[in-house]
Amino acid sequence: xxxxxxxxxxxxxxxxxxxxxxxxxxxxxxxxxxxxxxxxxxxxxxxxxxxxxxxxxxxxxxxxxxxxxxxxxxxxxxxxxxxxxxxxxx
Numbered sequence: 056x057x058x059x060x061x062x063x064x065x066x067x068x069x070x071x072x073x074x075x076x077x078x079x080x081x082x083x084x085x086x087x088x089x090x091x092x093x094x095x096x097x098x099x100x101x102x103x104x105x106x107x108x109x110x111x112x113x114x115x116x117x118x119x120x121x122x123x124x125x126x127x128x129x130x131x132x133x134x135x136x137x138x139x140x141x142x143x144x145x
Contacts, residue, residue: 080088
């Protein structure tokens with residue numbers, strides 16, 4: 056590594072300390088800080104469009120419906136199996 060790169064990279068083992076530690080702030084200040092942080096994080100979110108939301112909702116409904124059909128099929132088979140077993144024993 057060249058000297059310029061070595062000088063640019065700071066090597067340290069000390070922990071990074073926050074300038075505003077929560078221990079020094081009052082409860083109301085911490086709550087206000089939490090809402091400010093929340094607002095800044097929500098600005099970073101990439102929200103889906105209406106079309107994407109509708110498409111995702113449709114896919115979820117189709118998968119739910121298909122799962123219900125498969126579950127109903129297994130339940131019907133199990134019911135037939137149990138009735139057959141009971142008729143053989145009884």
